[in-house]
Amino acid sequence: xxxxxxxxxxxxxxxxxxxxxxxxxxxxxxxxxxxxxxxxxxxxxxxxxxxxxxxxxxxxxxxxxxxxxxxxxxxxxxxxxxxxxxxxxxxxxxxxxxxxxxxxxxxxxxxxxxxxxxxxxxxxxxxxxxxxxxxxxxxxxxxxxxxxxxxxxxxxxxxxxxxxxxxxxxxxxxxxxxxxxxxxxxxxxxxxxxxxxxxxxxx
Amino acid sequence: xxxxxxxxxxxxxxxxxxxxxxxxxxxxxxxxxxxxxxxxxxxxxxxxxxxxxxxxxxxxxxxxxxxxxxxxxxxxxxxxxxxxxxxxxxxxxxxxxxxxxxxxxxxxxxxxxxxxxxxxxxxxxxxxxxxxxxxxxxxxxxxxxxxxxxxxxxxxxxxxxxxxxxxxxxxxxxxxxxxxxxxxxxxxxxxxxxxxxxxxxxx
DNA sequence: CTCGTTTTGTCCTTCCGTTCACAAACTCCT
DNA sequence: AGGAGTTTGTGAACGGAAGGACAAAACGAG
Ligand SMILES: NC(=O)c1ccc[n+]([C@@H]2O[C@H](COP(=O)([O-])OP(=O)(O)OC[C@H]3O[C@@H](n4cnc5c(N)ncnc54)[C@H](O)[C@@H]3O)[C@@H](O)[C@H]2O)c1
Ligand SMILES: NC(=O)c1ccc[n+]([C@@H]2O[C@H](COP(=O)([O-])OP(=O)(O)OC[C@H]3O[C@@H](n4cnc5c(N)ncnc54)[C@H](O)[C@@H]3O)[C@@H](O)[C@H]2O)c1
Numbered sequence: 001x002x003x004x005x006x007x008x009x010x011x012x013x014x015x016x017x018x019x020x021x022x023x024x025x026x027x028x029x030x031x032x033x034x035x036x037x038x039x040x041x042x043x044x045x046x047x048x049x050x051x052x053x054x055x056x057x058x059x060x061x062x063x064x065x066x067x068x069x070x071x072x073x074x075x076x077x078x079x080x081x082x083x084x085x086x087x088x089x090x091x092x093x094x095x096x097x098x099x100x101x102x103x104x105x106x107x108x109x110x111x112x113x114x115x116x117x118x119x120x121x122x123x124x125x126x127x128x129x130x131x132x133x134x135x136x137x138x139x140x141x142x143x144x145x146x147x148x149x150x151x152x153x154x155x156x157x158x159x160x161x162x163x164x165x166x167x168x169x170x171x172x173x174x175x176x177x178x179x180x181x182x183x184x185x186x187x188x189x190x191x192x193x194x195x196x197x198x199x200x201x202x203x
Numbered sequence: 204x205x206x207x208x209x210x211x212x213x214x215x216x217x218x219x220x221x222x223x224x225x226x227x228x229x230x231x232x233x234x235x236x237x238x239x240x241x242x243x244x245x246x247x248x249x250x251x252x253x254x255x256x257x258x259x260x261x262x263x264x265x266x267x268x269x270x271x272x273x274x275x276x277x278x279x280x281x282x283x284x285x286x287x288x289x290x291x292x293x294x295x296x297x298x299x300x301x302x303x304x305x306x307x308x309x310x311x312x313x314x315x316x317x318x319x320x321x322x323x324x325x326x327x328x329x330x331x332x333x334x335x336x337x338x339x340x341x342x343x344x345x346x347x348x349x350x351x352x353x354x355x356x357x358x359x360x361x362x363x364x365x366x367x368x369x370x371x372x373x374x375x376x377x378x379x380x381x382x383x384x385x386x387x388x389x390x391x392x393x394x395x396x397x398x399x400x401x402x403x404x405x406x
Numbered sequence: 407c408t409c410g411t412t413t414t415g416t417c418c419t420t421c422c423g424t425t426c427a428c429a430a431a432c433t434c435c436t
Numbered sequence: 437a438g439g440a441g442t443t444t445g446t447g448a449a450c451g452g453a454a455g456g457a458c459a460a461a462a463c464g465a466g
Contacts, residue, residue: 001396002389002393004392004396005386005388005389005392005393006373006389008392009371010373023442023443023444024443024444025443030373031373032373034424034425036424036425036426036427036446037423037424037425039443039444039445039446040423040424040425040445040446042444042445043444043445043446047444047445049443049444049445050431050432050433050443050444051430051431051432051433051442051443051444051445052431052432052433052434052441052442052443052444053432053433053442053443053444054442054443054444055444067396068392068395068396068399069395069396069398069399070392070395074391074395074398076391083289083290083293083294084290084294086286086289086290087286087287087289087290088387090286091286091287091387093371093387093388094387094388094391097388097391097392098391098392098395099388099391099395137398138391138394138395138398161398161401162394162395162397162398163394164387164390164391164394168212168296170209170213170233170234170235176401178394178397178398180390180393180394182385182387182390183208184291184294184296184297184367184385185208185296185297185300185302186205186208186209187367187383187385188277188279188297188300188301188302188341188367189207189208189211189271189273189300189301190205190208190383191341191365191366191367191381191383192271192272192273192277192301192302192341192365193207193270193271193272194365194381195272195277195340195341195364195365195381196271196272197272198364198379226412226413226414227413227414228413237454237455239416239454239455239456239457240453240454240455242413242414242415242416243415243416243453243454243455245414245415246414246415246416250414250415252413252414252415253413253414253461253462253463254412254413254414254415254460254461254462254463255411255412255413255414255461255462255463255464256412256413256414256462256463257412257413257414258414
């Protein structure tokens with residue numbers, strides 16, 4: 001369920017505001033979903049609400065976190081410390097949401113002995129070693145598109161089983177490895193599509 | 204249809220390789236979708252294939268580009284030139300895919316008289332002026348979450364009708380304005396969810 | 407010109423996610 | 437204690453996307 005993290009974020013905001021309990025309607029409007037859908041989503045995890053009252057914010061948050069697997073910190077590595085890799089390495093939001101960037105890797109020799117966001121940039125050849133030593137299972141690819149499949153293969157070879165790919169390529173990976181793709185150009189193109197439709201109807 | 208840009212990219216790659224024609228099967232494997240689905244998608248645009256032969260790569264690419272609205276260049280502004288905003292401003296992939304970053308805006312006074320990726324960083328108060336002068340309809344938000352709703356409101360007020368939001372917030376916008384959200388933490392959390400499932404079955 | 411091969415375009419079935427609607431469960435007030 | 441008012445959890449209806457399957461169309465060889 002891809003919506004659980006959204007609920008989780010909304011619940012965290014409620015905790016900040018010292019709100020102890022909330023109805024499905026409240027959560028639904030806060031997250032922009034239908035309240036029936038929200039209740040059905042939550043019912044898959046178990047019966048954590050109280051009829052006539054709502055959900056205990058803290059308790060529900062813990063239950064969702066447990067379901068998503070965020071009761072532990074996940075070690076993450078980032079490969080490709082260019083424009084995007086820098087931004088990701090510096091992003092503090094990962095840390096606060098259950099992820100710990102344990103290593104940055106790049107193939108370019110210029111990076112030797114440099115640090116980004118307090119972490120040394122390590123040579124790409126050390127991938128296997130790092131993955132093994134830190135039991136990393138999640139890797140982020142922010143290299144150019146041509147290198148992405150190679151990097152993915154090496155990651156899989158090293159034991160990584162989940163990949164977040166920013167390069168605009170379709171990665172082919174063996175069964176059992178999950179890949180999620182984030183493609184900003186495609187997002188913009190989808191916006192452009194709708195934008196064009198608007199422009200067509202108007203004049 | 205959110206898959207058209209994916210087809211577009213694959214077709215561009217085929218053009219690079221001087222491949223003049225291709226079957227739905229070819230395109231389907233290149234993009235990782237089912238060939239029946241792909242044909243159905245394309246049939247919505249019209250009958251651009253030849254039975255027994257396949258699709259003319261160049262022609263199909265143009266038709267999809269036209270449908271998506273990429274026969275023109277879309278001007279785009281980026282608000283919030285921090286870690287992520289820098290990366291976006293420096294990204295050359297937008298330019299080659301039909302988008303032109305026409306302005307960078309940030310509220311922080313430190314940015315006065317600085318340039319990023321060859322563009323001056325302009326004060327946020329100039330938003331309306333820029334949007335009007337350049338007829339911008341697409342805006343990117345890469346500010347902290349607290350500022351995102353404000354920025355979105357100002358954008359909408361200035362005449363922007365499509366927003367790409369990187370801040371982890373649900374934006375509320377009037378009817379007729381499109382918002383797409385990119386949330387990297389959520390992507391990672393979805394990976395963590397699957398990762399946890401794998402770990403549960405194994406031992 | 408005909409036949410066999412290839413590939414599109416589309417009908418039809420299946421399946422999954424969404425939404426409605428409502429009984430069951432709980433609280434609070436009198 | 438009972439009734440009024442809330443809110444959950446879920447059965448059932450709905451809608452639309454996905455995929456299987458195949459007829460229609462194009463091409464080339466003989
Ligand atoms: N910058 C953005 O805002 C942005 C936006 C959308 C998509 N992307 C995509 O993200 C990827 C990275 O973008 P970027 O702007 O950071 O590019 P970049 O060129 O700035 O950085 C790429 C980095 O990857 C490293 N690299 C190259 N080959 C490698 C390999 N085989 N192993 C390890 N490291 C390797 C390079 O040394 C470089 O440091 C690209 O695929 C790009 O299309 C970037
Ligand atoms: N850096 C990443 O890799 C990353 C990853 C995922 C999500 N995000 C999200 O993207 C957003 C930006 O991240 P970042 O790391 O670049 O943050 P950042 O703090 O480095 O940059 C934010 C920029 O926005 C500017 N800003 C603040 N308020 C503004 C306003 N009202 N109007 C205009 N500009 C304003 C600030 O001056 C700053 O330059 C955040 O919401 C973050 O959660 C970032």
